[in-house]
Amino acid sequence: MARFEKFANPTQFLRLQGFLQPWVTAITIILFVVGLYLSLFVAPADYQQKETVRIMFVHVPAAWAGLMVYTVMALSSAVAIIFRHPLADVAAKSAAPIGLAFTFLSLVTGALWGKPMWGTYWVWDARLTSMFVLFLLYLGYMAIWQAIEDPHRAARISSIVALVGFINVPIIKFSVDWWNTLHQPASVFKMNGPAISPSILIPLLVMGAAYSFLFLALHLLALKTEVNARKLRQMQLAEAGKV
């Protein structure tokens, strides 16, 4: 708990961020170089889908990342509400645009893959629909941050919105699955091991790690920006107070 509170101090956090940032960025770049090489050159082309199967290596990790970021956002919001940890709502706020981008990427790459495979850019299939709803949840969360001027109030209200959304994500997922299923069922995370061959699985996992580190790198940067923006605001307010 003591360590946890230590990072409530923005200066401490900025020091940690300054130390971590170059490392995380370097790991991200290495993972992407390796992952893209594996998935674009090493992994075999599918006998049915030909080269289009390679879109999957960009598409699937983006969808994972989109969900992961929402989880990070909801957990940070819970910490912000329960412990009033000052950096937690900054963390939730700065995660949202990144998660939105990942979700958008997964929708777009999915559409690009769907055109040659399913013959149409968009079908109202369960997974597409629930990712789309996730995209809307991100938009709503960011909109409420924008709409409330007072930052403390905005932080609390958006935390509530994020948590209610988080409770709803599995319910929405379940209901949409019930509604319509055309997408291939989950093939990586299964009880009796993955159902896909290692030649595809390994590049996929490397890309998954690359996306996770990309999120970490971007999130650290976004946190720093947000902390600095708040400092700036404080300074401007103090300056205005003098006059």
Place this chain on the structure above:
Amino acid sequence: MKPVIAILKRDLLLAWRQGGGVGTAIGFFLTVMVLLPLGIGPDLGLLQKIAPGGLWIALLLSVLLSADRIYQIDYDDGSLEQMTLGPVPLELVAGAKAMAHWLSSGLPLAIAAPFLGFLLNLDTKLILPLLGAMVLGSIGLSLLASLGAAVTVGLRKGGLLVSLLVLPLYVPVLIFGISASAAGQAGPDISGSSFIILLAVTLVIVVVTPIASGAALRTFMR
């Protein structure tokens, strides 16, 4: 419990006497019923097919649009502040006000909607299942709309924002509501189990939304 009932009574009375509540919502509902065939075309067979979906969408929108009144007026004239100072926790206040909204808008709309289905050539066999599913589903719709109203209560322009926040949360209610009301088409098994899941979804909403609304109201009242 007495103050909670007092709040409920007060809100119902206000909804009744102020006017412009249920009547306007049903008017809105009718307008959507007119616009839908104009947009889609007058083909009766097609309209019959989309009738349950059209009715549900119209119900979602009318419940949502009638919800901004739940807190706004009380926030503006200061009664919400009095309720914050009062003995009842804000979570219960939120629950009572959402309940009043359901009784004064959601329920009448849900009862009226299936009978307005004749405008869309609704299969008469579907009226009863649709009625049951809509009455149950509108509880969740009212509560979620009241949550949307609670998180935007202090804002000047909440309207579109509320829609963006609340409509994605309507997805489960819509899906199971539709599935439960399609009794004639999908067979009694499917509609029975969807009805039970709709009930479960509603119960989750009943538990979660008053707590969230209460927390949101407390933030705005600080």
